[in-house]
Amino acid sequence: MDLPRVAPCVPGLAALKADGDDRYVGTLQAQAGPMRVNLSGTLKVVSQDADQGEAQFLLEAADRRIGGSVKTTMTLQLTPTTDGQTELTIATDTAFMGALGTLGQPIIRRKAAATVEEFARNLAGLVGNGG
Template sequence: MDRARAHRARLVKLEHTALVRAPRTRVWKLVTDVPAAARCVPGVAAVTPSGTGKYKGSLLVQLGPVRLVLDGDVALTATDEAAGKASVRADAKDSRLGGTVRATMDLTLVDKGEDTELRITSDVQIAGRIGEFGQPVIQRKADQLMTQFAECLARTLA
């Protein structure tokens, strides 16, 4: 693959929905507490505060045959508890493979009686060699991570 193509950014839109067996107020409190929510993201190695609403972190991800170590910044950029909406921005880099990931995630919590529907819409920009992976590979990994995240939220809130 030529250099120009290898470094072109790939834009991916991901949408996930999961039912969390807990009331919306409890789910809200957990998902807007970035260090606590990060404990439910498979592969998160560390999250440390770096300012108001900002954090530094590391994420280890196996994507196809390659293990990525993404180091970067996460920020809770907007919250509206009454509407059950929050936005998160993440910027990370894998130094070994030479690629970056930028994501904006919009979370919406929908009251479903005693349960909560969690909707996450993500706009992800992947550049460098990481971007060489096809969307189906990225989609499968994102689906797997989302399922594990929702299961962990449910266990944490049980």
């Protein structure tokens, strides 16, 4: 739940700073096929339960240049495994609105999935290195 420490694991995240309790503002830059997006928005911690190893987030961001926005609910679940490791499950539900949804939904969905996968790999590397 140390979001500033984990933030560098998110590919393309250019900035993230606290904006009150359980709320952060940030900017994410990504190239999705021929489209370059620069999403600025908020990340809100909706719920967290350290005992259950679960957290839920709401991300809302927009790219004013392209004229589109993204709304994502994300649930992270940590589950201990029998070999002493920890499994991370990430579930997302994303809506692309405006030009982002109209012009490039298939491309952007693939990019979003790849970004979540890269985040998970980066986070595993951070945790595995004692970060």
